[in-house]
Amino acid sequence: xxxxxxxxxxxxxxxDIKASYGLFINxxxxxxxxxxxxxxxxxxxxxxxxxxxxSSDDVDRAVQAARKAFGVWSSLPGSERAxxxxxxxxxxxxxxxxxxxxxxxxxxxPIRESRDVxxxxxxxxxxxxxxxxxxxxxxxxxxxxxxxxxQVIPWNFPLLMLAWKIAPALACGNTVVLKPAETTPLSALxxxxxxxxxxxxxxxxxxxxxxxxTGAAVVAHPDVNKVAFTGSTEVGRIIARTVAGTSKKxxxxxxxxxxNIVFDDAxxxxxxxxxxxxxxxxxxxVCCAGSRLLVxxxxxxxxxxxxxxxxxxxxxxxxxxxxxxxxxxNSAEQLAKIKELSQAGESEGAExxxxxxxxxxxxFWFPPTIFTGVAQSHRVAxxxxxxxxxxxxxxxTPAEAVEKANNTPYGLSAGVWTEKGxxxxxxxxxxxxxxxxxxxxxKFDPTSPFGGYKESGYGREGGLAGLEAYLAx
Amino acid sequence: MELPVPVGDAVMVSTVTTSLVDVASSxxxxxxFLHGLPGVDRVGADQRAAMLSTRSIKTTAKAExxxxxISMVDLTTLEGADTAGKVRAMCxxxxxxAAGAPRVAAVCVYPDLVPVAVEALGGSGVKVASVAxxxxxxxxxxxxxVSDTALAVxxxxxxxxxxxxxxxxxxxxxxxVFEEIVAVKAACGDAHLKVILETGELATYDNxxxxxxxxxxxxxDFIKTSTGKVxxxxxxxxTLVMLEAVRDFRARTGRQVGVKPAGGIRTxxxxxxxxxxxxxxxxxxxxxxxxxxxxxxxxLNDLLMQRQKLATGxxxxxxxxxxx
Numbered sequence: 001x002x003x004x005x006x007x008x009x010x011x012x013x014x015x016d017i018k019a020s021y022g023l024f025i026n027x028x029x030x031x032x033x034x035x036x037x038x039x040x041x042x043x044x045x046x047x048x049x050x051x052x053x054x055s056s057d058d059v060d061r062a063v064q065a066a067r068k069a070f071g072v073w074s075s076l077p078g079s080e081r082a083x084x085x086x087x088x089x090x091x092x093x094x095x096x097x098x099x100x101x102x103x104x105x106x107x108x109x110p111i112r113e114s115r116d117v118x119x120x121x122x123x124x125x126x127x128x129x130x131x132x133x134x135x136x137x138x139x140x141x142x143x144x145x146x147x148x149x150x151q152v153i154p155w156n157f158p159l160l161m162l163a164w165k166i167a168p169a170l171a172c173g174n175t176v177v178l179k180p181a182e183t184t185p186l187s188a189l190x191x192x193x194x195x196x197x198x199x200x201x202x203x204x205x206x207x208x209x210x211x212x213x214t215g216a217a218v219v220a221h222p223d224v225n226k227v228a229f230t231g232s233t234e235v236g237r238i239i240a241r242t243v244a245g246t247s248k249k250x251x252x253x254x255x256x257x258x259x260n261i262v263f264d265d266a267x268x269x270x271x272x273x274x275x276x277x278x279x280x281x282x283x284x285x286v287c288c289a290g291s292r293l294l295v296x297x298x299x300x301x302x303x304x305x306x307x308x309x310x311x312x313x314x315x316x317x318x319x320x321x322x323x324x325x326x327x328x329x330n331s332a333e334q335l336a337k338i339k340e341l342s343q344a345g346e347s348e349g350a351e352x353x354x355x356x357x358x359x360x361x362x363x364f365w366f367p368p369t370i371f372t373g374v375a376q377s378h379r380v381a382x383x384x385x386x387x388x389x390x391x392x393x394x395x396x397t398p399a400e401a402v403e404k405a406n407n408t409p410y411g412l413s414a415g416v417w418t419e420k421g422x423x424x425x426x427x428x429x430x431x432x433x434x435x436x437x438x439x440x441x442x443k444f445d446p447t448s449p450f451g452g453y454k455e456s457g458y459g460r461e462g463g464l465a466g467l468e469a470y471l472a473x
Numbered sequence: 474m475e476l477p478v479p480v481g482d483a484v485m486v487s488t489v490t491t492s493l494v495d496v497a498s499s500x501x502x503x504x505x506f507l508h509g510l511p512g513v514d515r516v517g518a519d520q521r522a523a524m525l526s527t528r529s530i531k532t533t534a535k536a537e538x539x540x541x542x543i544s545m546v547d548l549t550t551l552e553g554a555d556t557a558g559k560v561r562a563m564c565x566x567x568x569x570x571a572a573g574a575p576r577v578a579a580v581c582v583y584p585d586l587v588p589v590a591v592e593a594l595g596g597s598g599v600k601v602a603s604v605a606x607x608x609x610x611x612x613x614x615x616x617x618x619v620s621d622t623a624l625a626v627x628x629x630x631x632x633x634x635x636x637x638x639x640x641x642x643x644x645x646x647x648x649x650v651f652e653e654i655v656a657v658k659a660a661c662g663d664a665h666l667k668v669i670l671e672t673g674e675l676a677t678y679d680n681x682x683x684x685x686x687x688x689x690x691x692x693x694d695f696i697k698t699s700t701g702k703v704x705x706x707x708x709x710x711x712t713l714v715m716l717e718a719v720r721d722f723r724a725r726t727g728r729q730v731g732v733k734p735a736g737g738i739r740t741x742x743x744x745x746x747x748x749x750x751x752x753x754x755x756x757x758x759x760x761x762x763x764x765x766x767x768x769x770x771x772x773l774n775d776l777l778m779q780r781q782k783l784a785t786g787x788x789x790x791x792x793x794x795x796x797x
Contacts, residue, residue: 001537001541001757001760001761002757002760003534003537003538003541003748003749003752003757003760004534005528005529005530005534006530006531006532006533006534006535007531008529008530008531112527116527265511265512266511266512267511267512267513267514267517268511269511269513269517269518269521269717270513270514270516270517270518270521273517273520273521274517313753322527322528322529323528323529419512419514439514439516439517440516440517
């Protein structure tokens with residue numbers, strides 16, 4: 001019997017999207033003075049809302065509000081700051097469904113992921129750093145906050161990246177001006193409402209929406225003491241140049257081209273799941289995605305057969321359907337980039353494969369895709385695609401696996417699949433990557449630091465190490 | 474007396490073995506084969522099963538799934554207190570579950586009650602399955618196990634649910650387990666053989682995968698998780714590992730083997746989770762009662778209750794569903 005799943009859409013009724021949104025400055029929503037822009041649902045191309053754009057004057061007002069609030073916020077006892085953070089974490093849990101639906105609408109990611117991964121991790125981050133607020137003296141980085149943090153975050157995990165930035169900043173006593181990505185501002189604006197609901201003192205969190213110029217104004221503002229950025233290596237370089245020669249402290253979390261390394265003694269069925277989770281999770285819009293599969297030649301055929309069979313069961317479509325595995329590509333611009341790089345893969349001679357996968361007529365979509373016969377020199381093996389595209393390479397010995405894995409300008413993450421514990425440790429010692437996952441991939445936890453080597457950036461977010469970025473060490 | 478063969482004159486004899494029959498020539502070859510299977514990572518298998526159990530099966534899909542699940546039930550009573558009357562009542566329910574609903578796949582009873590079930594079910598098409606081989610512990614001699622099987626088959630059982638010797642398996646006596654399955658299979662004649670692994674006692678997923686292959690190589694028509702007498706019984710990850718085993722076995726040998734999770738499946742939700750697991754692991758080839766069964770007793774009434782709820786929009790009280 002063919003078992004077809006009937007549509008099981010999550011209801012949109014839980015979210016109340018306004019026709020237009022202002023900026024969140026000093027605890028209030030205010031109009032922006034820049035030209036307003038639209039945010040669309042990438043699965044349907046329907047306009048969701050009109051968003052105010054912050055000019056450099058608006059950014060200046062936000063920084064002033066944050067500066068004023070810094071005095072109050074930083075002098076609160078840590079245990080008092082913790083109360084606010086705990087309160088925010090609990091409200092996030094209470095409003096989890098609303099946040100998940102809004103995130104899926106604005107970003108295009110499947111509701112299963114926003115519901116089971118993004119939002120629970122967001123709450124966990126606030127809970128975790130709330131716990132640190134009154135224990136900073138024991139962390140080893142002192143307990144002096146830096147001041148005003150200017151934070152610029154990407155569109156792939158809009159709310160989660162907000163949590164990674166805001167939770168440690170606030171726990172350490174800093175105040176923030178945060179700019180969400182242009183294509184995904186809605187969950188950050190709902191977070192602003194949550195700050196009001198939690199009665200967070202005005203000015204502690206300020207949200208300024210807008211495009212690249214707004215972000216540049218945040219980064220360049222002379223009264224910002226700390227800059228934190230997650231996004232492309234290209235923009236990261238510009239930010240580093242802007243900040244160079246100032247007293248601003250900087251952390252960058254940039255691109256990646258992670259190797260997911262499968263040895264012949266791996267648990268094959270779980271390795272296949274890990275490969276799928278590594279590159280097709282969040283449509284591959286993950287900086288630490290396992291976009292290069294390095295498979296030992298002796299199991300290549302078996303593994304690829306299993307992988308292809310598994311890809312044929314992936315369900316692509318409506319992000320709000322609870323059974324969807326692969327949602328929409330976030331923007332037309334990103335889709336064009338994925339198409340361009342995939343085209344390059346073909347013309348450079350790699351073999352392209354996708355399962356039979358009908359794409360919806362409207363919206364931005366790309367089928368799960370594998371390139372086999374990829375060489376290290378191919379663009380699909382070197383450049384970050386940031387989409388559901390996997391490049392498959394092979395190796396013969398552990399040393400060759402390490403050499404190929406490290407042979408990239410990036411160094412954010414890596415995965416190792418083997419049943420042999422000693423080999424995991426041997427590999428982890430040699431892989432130049434901020435995170436090495438053993439027999440799993442794309443696992444996140446607020447207690448675990450995250451960050452890159454080389455062109456993947458510097459500084460760590462999460463865990464004890466994540467405090468360092470927000471304290472005057 | 475054999476003379477040593479001079480090396481220079483040695484006849485080239487091919488020692489290349491391809492068939493799985495050769496795997497079972499000794500404990501050593503069996504061990505080498507079973508321990509050469511890819512491992513199962515427990516964390517990963519648990520995660521995959523948990524992810525699949527988030528599938529949301531609604532409306533028309535739910536209606537189809539409920540009827541499919543009913544048609545896959547092996548309606549079971551395995552109590553010391555079983556009587557002919559109890560078995561007849563269960564057989565009546567097996568043949569007529571509810572208006573418009575399919576009948577179940579089989580009833581499952583102890584060997585001495587097989588004649589009662591055969592008579593009660595007549596030509597209804599509902600199969601009679603009997604546990605055998607010193608169920609549930611399997612702690613007896615091979616002779617007793619074979620006669621237990623022969624007794625059930627002679628009484629008209631269509632299917633035999635045997636248990637493996639878990640003690641032998643856990644102590645590395647793979648050959649003993651293998652030979653017992655082969656002997657019981659021979660005693661089955663035309664009856665189908667389901668081999669119960671009792672996964673709750675095997676403890677690791679690696680063992681579940683090895684025991685699955687061992688049973689299939691020995692000739693099992695079905696592999697079954699549990700007796701229902703040991704907890705944990707049929708968990709989703711264990712069923713997942715067994716489904717992967719039958720999938721890989723068919724790819725290697727061309728022979729399809731069925732899977733039967735049994736024990737602990739009590740609700741419609743549980744049953745649907747199992748069907749989703751089948752659907753996304755081995756696909757439609759296994760989605761019928763010839764290749765997938767659910768061993769259960771109380772599950773049937775929950776399926777019927779949900780079926781009626783879906784048709785009428787209302788829950789009827791438990792008194793509207795017969796306790797058989």
